[in-house]
Amino acid sequence: MTEEIIIAGFGGQGVLSMGKILAYSGIMQEQEVSWMPSYGPEMRGGTANVTVILSDERISSPILTEYDTAIILNQQSLDKFEKAVKPGGLLIYDGNGISHHPERKDIRIFRVDAADEAGKMGLAKIFNMIVLGGYLKVNPVVELDNVIKGLKKSLPQRYHHMIPDNEKAIMRGIEIIYPVKGS
């Protein structure tokens, strides 16, 4: 099994850390992983994205142009990466701030309104974990136990008290994600 994922949004939305937690979760289940961020000026105030690959085999290129899954958190990233999902692949997006919704018919599209939900929960910081929960519902590439282990590994000790909130956010994401009709 190889899962090639792009996560894209604004800098500060937790795009890179979501990727890191996924990568750690992959390690917890003894997979090969790679995490390749876009780095440089484009991150400052613009879009940030990270390519994460989880695989049972040695990973070749950490840079890709087509993905099994795109997790999209803003309009610019949707415009850029909707077309980069492989036919039959998966696109998950947060509807917040999206005016041109995805239109492809040959991929599976799901929506998770994580920004709104994080606001309601009063936990803006764990917005990305709601998205991650949604992804794991649709495509359980990593087991929840391993995500929690991954969280422990990737978060510094001083943030470990926030793990229960992260877990709650993941569970909420699992509940609120829904398929977009027609895709």
Place this chain on the structure above:
Amino acid sequence: MGELKLMKGNEAIAEAAIRAGVDAYFGYPITPQSEVIEYLMAEKPYETTGMVVLQAESEIAAINMVYGAAASGKKVMTSSSSPGISLKQEGISYMAGAELPCLIANVVRGGPGLGTIQPSQADYFQATKGGGHGDYHLIVLAPASVQEMADFVSKGFDLAFKYRAPVMILSDGLIGQMMEKVILSEHTPRWTDEEIIKISPWATTGKPATRERNIITSLDLDSYRQEQHNIHLQKKYKEIRENEVEYEEYMCEDAEYLYVAYGSSARIAQKAIQLGRDKGIKAGLLRPITLYPFPSEAIRRLSQQVKGILSLELSAGQMIEDIRLSVDCQMKVEHFGRMGGVIHSPAEALQALEEKIIGG
């Protein structure tokens, strides 16, 4: 088995340096390799192993600090990215001349000039053909994974001390910035003063009554002695070429076409080969692990088997010259590569093979 971690390539170099018992790191920050010094400053090895970590006032200061510490037989290293490495070239040439072991990591970015901060492989000529002035070579190692970023630190020091020569790790912004899992080796203690005297009897460790002074210099105004010194250096490079070549073959057994690529481009080539095999194109990869010495024999051998060779580099085509020399220009060797910080995709790499080698 050592400790398993998820790390950036740059962090892996830094952690591996602490674990390899390195005595000192002197550097100056520059993207895309600043995590090396950031990681060292955060880990504070000066409080544990006693390793010195110092941000110098410039790249030139840093390389001359390396010169001084290396002269006393210490395990010492620096790292930088392309423009910073250019600044260090005077010091590197001096160290090659004075036969000082050290490790230099270049996490290459696009050039020329200040260029860009994105990945590139356009420093191949500089790294493998000398770089500074005079007749010399560095031993050049090209990691293609975060694991190799870690492993090549102690490997680099082994070679540096074996041959009394500066060693360069030539990587790029992609390998430096990406995270992969890495198995870290156990801690090796730093050498004691007694060990240093034994390992490097040439070092300036203080003159006892029992021997002559040890002098470290690259200057000798007597041309005949300087020529003898050059002959000695050339003999050393020949020995390196005969003994230290390393490479990896990927899907070469039945290959009809061959990619030659190192570092990040080697990773991209592997994916291109997989995509090609889905379409029935049998391609393989020869990945030089040492760029100097260059795996010419292996390329010559594979050239008997394949119909053409594509050199895949993030540059205008530099390594291609060594490939063409390896096959005495007797077969079709073409180049493909994006420049200035743009990274070629696996699909582009496959298309280039189809157009330039198979169809061309």
